[in-house]
Amino acid sequence: MNTTKLSLAAKDKMALFDNLSTMLAAGISILEVIDSLLEDSKGNQKKLLTEIRQDITQGKQLHASFARFPTIFDQVTVNIIRASEEAGSLDVTLKDIKTHIQKEMEFLDKIKSAMVYPIVIFTVFVLVMVLILVFVMPKLSSVFGRMNVELPLPTKILMFSSRMILENTFALIAVVVAFIVGFIFLFKTKRSLIFGVLYSLPVISQLVKQIDITRFTRSMSLLLSAGLTVTSALDLCEKILWRKDMQRLVAHTKKSVLGGKRFSEGLRDGNGLIPMLVIKLVEAGEKTGGLDKAMQDVSEHMDYEVQRALSALTTLLEPVMLLFIGIVVGGMMLSIIAPIYSLIGSVGSR
Numbered sequence: 418m419n420t421t422k423l424s425l426a427a428k429d430k431m432a433l434f435d436n437l438s439t440m441l442a443a444g445i446s447i448l449e450v451i452d453s454l455l456e457d458s459k460g461n462q463k464k465l466l467t468e469i470r471q472d473i474t475q476g477k478q479l480h481a482s483f484a485r486f487p488t489i490f491d492q493v494t495v496n497i498i499r500a501s502e503e504a505g506s507l508d509v510t511l512k513d514i515k516t517h518i519q520k521e522m523e524f525l526d527k528i529k530s531a532m533v534y535p536i537v538i539f540t541v542f543v544l545v546m547v548l549i550l551v552f553v554m555p556k557l558s559s560v561f562g563r564m565n566v567e568l569p570l571p572t573k574i575l576m577f578s579s580r581m582i583l584e585n586t587f588a589l590i591a592v593v594v595a596f597i598v599g600f601i602f603l604f605k606t607k608r609s610l611i612f613g614v615l616y617s618l619p620v621i622s623q624l625v626k627q628i629d630i631t632r633f634t635r636s637m638s639l640l641l642s643a644g645l646t647v648t649s650a651l652d653l654c655e656k657i658l659w660r661k662d663m664q665r666l667v668a669h670t671k672k673s674v675l676g677g678k679r680f681s682e683g684l685r686d687g688n689g690l691i692p693m694l695v696i697k698l699v700e701a702g703e704k705t706g707g708l709d710k711a712m713q714d715v716s717e718h719m720d721y722e723v724q725r726a727l728s729a730l731t732t733l734l735e736p737v738m739l740l741f742i743g744i745v746v747g748g749m750m751l752s753i754i755a756p757i758y759s760l761i762g763s764v765g766s767r
Contacts, residue, residue: 425489427522429462431515438511448473465489478502493636493653497643504644517639524631524720531727535734542742549749554579561756571752622660624730627723629663630695635716641709648674666690679703695719 425433433454440450451470458466465486472482480499483490494514501510558576561568568576582589633654640650651671658664670683681700684691695715702711 423461423464423486423488425461425465427518430489431518431522433462434511434515434518438508438515441508441511447479479507492656493640496645496649496653497640500643500645506643510643513639513642517635520635520720521632524628524723527724527727528628531731534731535738538738538742542745545746546749550575550579550582553753555583557753569752569755571748572756575749575752624723624726625659626663626690627719627726629658629660630691631716631719631723632657633663633667634695634712634719638709638712638716641712647680647708662690680708 436454437447437450440453441447445453448470451466451473455463455466455470468485469479469482472485473479478499480495480502483498484495497510497514498507501507554575558579561572561576636654636657637650640653641647645653648671651667651674655664655667655671658667666684666687669686670680673683673686674680679700681696681703684696684699695718698711698715698718699708702708702714705711
């Protein structure tokens with residue numbers, strides 16, 4: 418069985434970790450837990466549990482079995498479970514992972530929800546443009562052609578655009594399809610390049626940085642709570658970040674810690690990349706010996722900051738997009754109405 422292609426929805430992963438944690442805490446053996454879960458499972462979940470059961474009966478540990486499914490369990494999850502198995506706190510750690518997945522899911526859902534409105538508005542705008550150019554303008558063009566009035570430049574542009582679309586429909590469809598296919602290919606092969614350009618945009622850049630800090634600190638808190646060292650946790654967290662400068666800072670921080678410096682000192686070298694409040698909270702955690710708790714506090718604070726930034730962004734986008742669409746559609750309507758008024762004026766003067 419090709420385990421690298423097996424996938425599982427986030428809600429199913431949450432349910433899996435929750436059930437494993439609850440049953441293990443009740444004193445049920447891992448093999449009995451898997452057998453119990455297999456009775457009600459189906460689809461990919463059933464395939465996953467069957468493979469895990471086979472691994473466990475062969476003497477493998479749970480983390481080793483999970484490592485066979487990189488599309489379902491990332492390295493952070495696998496290493497946390499390995500540390501908890503060594504410490505004998507698997508049931509508690511599984512509960513923490515479930516909570517982590519839930520928070521991550523809710524966090525990403527907020528980001529997706531913030532993008533729904535502008536996407537819907539833009540889609541409606543494009544559809545209105547197409548409807549006007551394909552169905553309205555051809556009929557008006559025949560009327561305007563019989564008019565004895567000079568057409569304004571915007572009207573001529575609309576008529577020309579409509580004629581080009583109708584006369585080259587298949588060519589335009591082919592171009593659009595080629596563009597979509599090319600974009601999908603580029604997205605799959607050069608994803609980092611596309612995201613690099615996207616993340617460098619002024620407003621998005623700051624938002625992505627806040628998202629990275631939130632996910633970084635939440636994952637660090639979970640890893641440190643499971644018993645991993647700071648350097649091991651940093652090594653794993655480097656892979657989940659989106660921005661390249663954040664990845665470089667985490668890699669630098671890991672080297673600094675290996676060189677004998679404190680975790681917070683490495684973050685300070687980011688030249689303002691990490692907010693000073695975050696660094697102060699990390700310093701306080703280091704002094705009190707509660708770095709994992711400090712990272713959790715930071716993630717909660719940054720989560721609030723991201724929500725506020727998303728709310729401000731969507732609030733700003735709404736009037737800007739509506740104004741843009743209003744100007745464009747209004748301009749098109751004026752381009753259509755202006756010749757009609759000219760005709761009425763010329764008739765009236767006679």
